[in-house]
Amino acid sequence: MADPAPLTDLPDQRAVFRRAAPFLAGHRLALAATVLLNLAGAGAAVGVTAAIGRVVDAAGGGDRPGLLRGVLLLLLLVAGSGVLTWLSRYWLIRTGEHVLAGLRERATAAVGAAPLRFLEAHRSGELLRRLTGEINGLASFAAATLPDLATAATVLLLTAVMLALYSWPLTALLLLAFVPPALLIVRAFHRRAGAVYAEVASAEAAVASGFAESLPAQEQLRTSGSVPRWLERFAGDNARLQKAQSAEVRTELRLNQLALLQAGCVAGLLVISAVMVGRGTLSVGVAVVFVLATRDIFHRFEDLAGAVGDAREAHVRLARLLDLLRATGGERRAATGPELPGRGELTVEDVGFGYREGRNVLDGLTLAVDSGERLVIAGETGSGKSTLGKLLAGLYAPDRGTVRFAGHDLAAVDPVRLRSRIVLVPQDVPLVDGTLAENLAMAAGSPDRAAMERTLGLLGLAEWVDSLPYGLDTAVSTRTLSAGERQLVAVARAALTDPAVLILDEATAGVDHRAAARIEETLSALAADRTLIVIAHRADTLARGRRLLRMPEGRLTAIVRETADRS
Numbered sequence: 001m002a003d004p005a006p007l008t009d010l011p012d013q014r015a016v017f018r019r020a021a022p023f024l025a026g027h028r029l030a031l032a033a034t035v036l037l038n039l040a041g042a043g044a045a046v047g048v049t050a051a052i053g054r055v056v057d058a059a060g061g062g063d064r065p066g067l068l069r070g071v072l073l074l075l076l077l078v079a080g081s082g083v084l085t086w087l088s089r090y091w092l093i094r095t096g097e098h099v100l101a102g103l104r105e106r107a108t109a110a111v112g113a114a115p116l117r118f119l120e121a122h123r124s125g126e127l128l129r130r131l132t133g134e135i136n137g138l139a140s141f142a143a144a145t146l147p148d149l150a151t152a153a154t155v156l157l158l159t160a161v162m163l164a165l166y167s168w169p170l171t172a173l174l175l176l177a178f179v180p181p182a183l184l185i186v187r188a189f190h191r192r193a194g195a196v197y198a199e200v201a202s203a204e205a206a207v208a209s210g211f212a213e214s215l216p217a218q219e220q221l222r223t224s225g226s227v228p229r230w231l232e233r234f235a236g237d238n239a240r241l242q243k244a245q246s247a248e249v250r251t252e253l254r255l256n257q258l259a260l261l262q263a264g265c266v267a268g269l270l271v272i273s274a275v276m277v278g279r280g281t282l283s284v285g286v287a288v289v290f291v292l293a294t295r296d297i298f299h300r301f302e303d304l305a306g307a308v309g310d311a312r313e314a315h316v317r318l319a320r321l322l323d324l325l326r327a328t329g330g331e332r333r334a335a336t337g338p339e340l341p342g343r344g345e346l347t348v349e350d351v352g353f354g355y356r357e358g359r360n361v362l363d364g365l366t367l368a369v370d371s372g373e374r375l376v377i378a379g380e381t382g383s384g385k386s387t388l389g390k391l392l393a394g395l396y397a398p399d400r401g402t403v404r405f406a407g408h409d410l411a412a413v414d415p416v417r418l419r420s421r422i423v424l425v426p427q428d429v430p431l432v433d434g435t436l437a438e439n440l441a442m443a444a445g446s447p448d449r450a451a452m453e454r455t456l457g458l459l460g461l462a463e464w465v466d467s468l469p470y471g472l473d474t475a476v477s478t479r480t481l482s483a484g485e486r487q488l489v490a491v492a493r494a495a496l497t498d499p500a501v502l503i504l505d506e507a508t509a510g511v512d513h514r515a516a517a518r519i520e521e522t523l524s525a526l527a528a529d530r531t532l533i534v535i536a537h538r539a540d541t542l543a544r545g546r547r548l549l550r551m552p553e554g555r556l557t558a559i560v561r562e563t564a565d566r567s
Contacts, residue, residue, distance in 0.1 A: 088151070113415050
């Protein structure tokens with residue numbers, strides 16, 4: 001059985017940024033400008049500390065002109081640093097939002113085009129979490145933490161270079177005392193953080209799934225007395241989340257060891273600087289520069305270390321999002337595949353399919369449906385008739401054998417082109433909250449209003465639409481339209497697509513005879529020269545076919561009208 005590629009709670013976190021690099025296409029110029037602005041702003045910020053040292057030395061030496069020049073330079077550097085830092089942050093946030101907007105669209109499109117098996121194999125809350133929670137988390141990181149992270153890293157590097165130019169021995173001593181233990185602290189955090197943040201994200205997804213799945217079923221939960229059992233299950237998910245978040249807090253507290261290290265280094269520097277000034281080997285201005293710069297280094301490193309947690313969490317979020325794109329094929333460009341003719345034969349060749357290993361729903365089915373033919377598929381519940389309908393529509397890929405339209409393997413056809421030729425109308429038709437026109441526009445090709453009105457007239461539905469309060473502009477939803485009316489919307493949407501093959505999965509089941517009669521009349525107007533495949537139980541629906549396929553045995557016979565009437 002060809003199982004869908006599963007999502008993983010702990011996705012591969014190696015080479016995440018290299019794998020995400022293609023999503024930066026079109027933004028490289030903006031990123032280059034951001035880097036230059038960040039370097040300039042950091043350079044100006046470091047220059048402020050150096051200018052303060054010059055002002056101190058000029059004031060101590062009685063150099064009035066030098067003091068004035070130093071003060072003027074200091075003011076210019078302060079102003080320039082503020083402006084350049086603001087511009088670099090603005091461009092970084094702006095570019096990050098554009099990149100994430102494209103990534104959000106790419107991920108949504110990937111899930112929308114994912115195989116039906118993949119969607120059925122994962123909880124809706126998990127998919128929702130990856131599409132919204134992970135990207136929203138990345139957006140917060142890009143807007144709040146990433147600018148501070150970039151500024152702190154650049155200022156830290158330039159400050160170390162500046163101090164080395166003043167006194168490389170003192171700089172080397174400072175770095176040797178601070179950097180190795182600081183890196184050990186950060187490394188210990190980094191080693192634990194990946195699994196901790198991944199577990200938090202997975203636990204949050206489980207809680208979100210519980211809510212997402214329970215809200216539509218509240219009525220059933222209450223009437224069946226299942227609320228306590230659902231609460232018990234939710235309590236387990238919530239306890240898992242609490243445990244994961246506690247581990248997250250304990251991991252992040254490890255970074256507080258940096259504060260003790262910083263305090264010790266500052267105290268040592270003050271003592272050494274005082275001794276060197278007393279011996280005349282270091283000027284007061286340089287000592288001031290070292291003290292101020294060192295405090296700035298520790299402050300920036302603290303910001304950097306504090307952002308490590310957010311960066312590690314963002315790293316995991318990005319890995320989980322890339323895992324979604326991997327599993328849905330979103331990291332690859334979909335092959336365009338062959339052009340499909342307007343009409344053609346639909347064939348099934350030795351097809352086998354099963355939902356679980358060793359239990360096939362279909363096994364060795366072969367079938368040919370000529371262009372313009374009327375085929376009815378009938379059988380008991382669980383016989384595989386709806387599964388066959390999804391295979392014929394290309395929503396499932398067979399485990400064995402091929403399904404072809406006009407000689408083209410559906411597995412090799414671009415999904416967009418396939419949806420314009422083969423349309424399946426399910427028994428339960430969901431609608432988006434919006435106007436009737438907006439729901440009809442969700443057909444392949446995005447039809448305009450004139451096409452909608454023309455098609456509704458041809459289907460005999462113009463009178464029904466006129467009976468609505470605002471016609472095509474009437475707000476509709478799954479809650480406001482009956483099952484029969486939703487079927488009419490689905491059939492009209494199919495007609496706007498102008499498919500070669502129309503597959504109806506129990507289109508008239510669950511509606512009264514009057515609604516069923518209206519749907520049948522609409523289908524008669526839609527059928528024309530199209531291939532019509534009907535999955536049904538109703539005798540009147542069976543009577544509209546020319547051949548009958550009995551499931552699960554796959555026995556194909558001609559439909560005799562008298563027999564159909566007696567069914």
